[in-house]
Amino acid sequence: VRSDKLKELFDKYCPTTMLEIKKNFQTLVPILDFNMAQSLCYFLEGLLSNENVGTKDANAFEIYFVLACLWACGSAMSITAGVDMRKEFSKWWKDTWKTIKFPHRGEAFDYFVDRKKLEFVPWADSVSEISYDSSVPMSMVTVPTGETASINFWMDNLMARQHGAMLLGSAGVGKTAIIMGKLRSMGEDYMFATINVNYYTNFGSLMKQLEGPLEKKAGKNF
Numbered sequence: 001v002r003s004d005k006l007k008e009l010f011d012k013y014c015p016t017t018m019l020e021i022k023k024n025f026q027t028l029v030p031i032l033d034f035n036m037a038q039s040l041c042y043f044l045e046g047l048l049s050n051e052n053v054g055t056k057d058a059n060a061f062e063i064y065f066v067l068a069c070l071w072a073c074g075s076a077m078s079i080t081a082g083v084d085m086r087k088e089f090s091k092w093w094k095d096t097w098k099t100i101k102f103p104h105r106g107e108a109f110d111y112f113v114d115r116k117k118l119e120f121v122p123w124a125d126s127v128s129e130i131s132y133d134s135s136v137p138m139s140m141v142t143v144p145t146g147e148t149a150s151i152n153f154w155m156d157n158l159m160a161r162q163h164g165a166m167l168l169g170s171a172g173v174g175k176t177a178i179i180m181g182k183l184r185s186m187g188e189d190y191m192f193a194t195i196n197v198n199y200y201t202n203f204g205s206l207m208k209q210l211e212g213p214l215e216k217k218a219g220k221n222f
Contacts, residue, residue: 005058006044009065013097014040017073020096025089026080028168036073043068046157052115059100060118066100067113071154075109076168110146112153123150142181148174155182 077085124146
């Protein structure tokens with residue numbers, strides 16, 4: 001039953017949405033239909049849990065599918081010729097898909113699914129208070145907002161299932177700060193390394209940077 005419902009939802013939302021993006025929208029970087037479909041599947045792995053849907057009715061499947069599809073297909077929209085494509089995509093989504101409706105106020109990207117009520121609520125409602133430690137440099141402090149809450153939610157969703165996450169955006173919008181904040185909060189079971197990549201980076205230099213922090217045991221084993 002679950003697989004049949006998912007196939008129905010993929011057939012309902014994906015072809016129309018992907019075609020509309022090709023015709024009328026611009027993304028920050030070129031994104032293939034395959035990439036959007038893969039991201040959607042990865043998002044659904046975390047959203048369609050027993051805690052979220054369990055044995056609930058089909059509406060539970062669809063509201064989570066809508067949330068995942070919106071972000072998988074529309075979160076990387078650009079600002080082109082002064083037009084905010086993500087805002088326009090949100091408007092198109094609200095006007096096109098009526099079965100699961102987002103609130104009129106704001107953009108569709110401003111909302112997530114309340115597990116108990118099975119309805120959309122603002123990301124801003126999930127923002128927790130921050131306790132500032134004066135010994136920590138301000139450059140290492142991330143002040144939570146509705147937008148950072150949404151980004152951290154999707155990063156947690158992906159990383160919990162060992163999928164990679166890439167943040168796209170213009171210079172200075174806070175990508176590095178958000179990523180570093182997430183990495184620092186991951187605990188002692190995780191280690192991370194910062195690797196800078198530019199136009200001149202080739203395969204060999206990237207491999208050396210990746211292997212540099214690792215402890216080599218013997219031969220090809222790290």
